[in-house]
Amino acid sequence: STFYERYHSLGDIYHWINRTAQENPDKVKIILLGSSYEKRPLYALKLTFNDRPNKKAMWIDCGIHAREWISPAFCLWFVQHSLAFYTFNSDISSILDNMDVYVLPVMNPDGYHYTWTTNRMWRKNRSVSNNCIGVDLNRNFDANWCTEGASDQPCSDIYCGAFPESEPESEAVANFLRIHKDTVQLYLTIHSYSQMLLFPYSYTFDEAENHNDLLEMAQEAVQKIRRYYHNSYKYGSGAKTIYLAPGGSDDWAYNLGIKYSFTFELQDRGRYGFLLPPSYIPKACNEALIAVKTIALKVIEKT
Numbered sequence: 001s002t003f004y005e006r007y008h009s010l011g012d013i014y015h016w017i018n019r020t021a022q023e024n025p026d027k028v029k030i031i032l033l034g035s036s037y038e039k040r041p042l043y044a045l046k047l048t049f050n051d052r053p054n055k056k057a058m059w060i061d062c063g064i065h066a067r068e069w070i071s072p073a074f075c076l077w078f079v080q081h082s083l084a085f086y087t088f089n090s091d092i093s094s095i096l097d098n099m100d101v102y103v104l105p106v107m108n109p110d111g112y113h114y115t116w117t118t119n120r121m122w123r124k125n126r127s128v129s130n131n132c133i134g135v136d137l138n139r140n141f142d143a144n145w146c147t148e149g150a151s152d153q154p155c156s157d158i159y160c161g162a163f164p165e166s167e168p169e170s171e172a173v174a175n176f177l178r179i180h181k182d183t184v185q186l187y188l189t190i191h192s193y194s195q196m197l198l199f200p201y202s203y204t205f206d207e208a209e210n211h212n213d214l215l216e217m218a219q220e221a222v223q224k225i226r227r228y229y230h231n232s233y234k235y236g237s238g239a240k241t242i243y244l245a246p247g248g249s250d251d252w253a254y255n256l257g258i259k260y261s262f263t264f265e266l267q268d269r270g271r272y273g274f275l276l277p278p279s280y281i282p283k284a285c286n287e288a289l290i291a292v293k294t295i296a297l298k299v300i301e302k303t
């Protein structure tokens with residue numbers, strides 16, 4: 001249906017969340033993680049495709065940065081694809097037979113709503129701190145917090161916040177992952193743009209202890225994108241591949257103990273940037289989907 005080939009307002013996404021859970025009561029559960037600064041609910045979907053006991057899980061969050069509209073579009077695409085193709089697609093079924101999936105379609109609902117109503121290029125959340133608005137949620141996690149690559153200026157687009165997890169949105173996600181850290185074995189966070197597959201660390205040039213594993217997984221995922229979709233993605237540690245930056249959710253999840261942690265930077269490479277036209281949604285999401293599948297299957301293999 002063309003529903004998944006369009007961008008959707010926050011209200012539509014909330015409707016989609018409720019409808020998807022209602023239509024799939026045995027596979028989809030709604031989890032309330034907390035609420036945003038403006039008191040909007042942070043709903044995650046839990047996809048469970050069989051009742052195998054003490055299964056592991058993977059986590060995908062989208063929409064941490066408000067203007068990166070292709071990101072929530074991917075979370076919706078992923079859920080729809082999993083539900084529609086579970087019985088037919090062996091990759092999807094082997095992933096979902098082994099892992100539950102937590103999907104947080106819009107981690108920054110206040111910011112996302114703001115890009116639909118007021119400023120399309122907004123990035124941060126909408127919390128008020130003296131004379132400026134918004135914290136960069138991807139600088140607000142407790143991972144070398146507010147060192148080089150973040151700003152302690154509230155008006156900056158990379159403002160780290162008053163303290164780690166100062167924001168209700170990052171605190172809600174961190175709380176959930178702390179509670180579920182022994183079952184969640186793969187952390188994915190979806191951003192745009194620049195077509196990259198990043199892994200820890202971004203806050204230092206030091207290599208992660210399983211750097212070779214992460215590199216191999218990213219390389220294989222990027223090769224699949226090139227082979228099936230003739231598109232090129234860069235890959236590597238965040239610090240070396242994009243920029244040195246602290247306080248990110250992937251580095252924090254990694255240090256929590258989720259040893260497979262990746263940031264996706266989806267299409268494009270700058271022609272449209274954050275304003276990626278809806279006609280590009282299918283290709284951008286299919287590229288991300290094959291990469292997610294590749295990584296998830298490798299995690300299952302290795303654990």
Ligand SMILES: Nc1ncc(C[C@H](C[SeH])C(=O)O)cc1Cl
Pocket residue numbers: 065138139191192193198202203238242245246247248249250251263265
């Ligand atoms: N740990 C991280 N991983 C990825 C990034 C890149 C994204 C790209 Se929009 C950002 O700047 O927040 C930034 C950090 Cl701090």
Ligand SMILES: [Zn+2]
Pocket residue numbers: 007008009012013
């Ligand atoms: Zn809509």
Ligand SMILES: [Zn+2]
Pocket residue numbers: 113
């Ligand atoms: Zn509204």
Ligand SMILES: [Zn+2]
Pocket residue numbers: 064065068191192
């Ligand atoms: Zn981003």
Ligand SMILES: [Zn+2]
Pocket residue numbers: 191192193194265
């Ligand atoms: Zn980005």
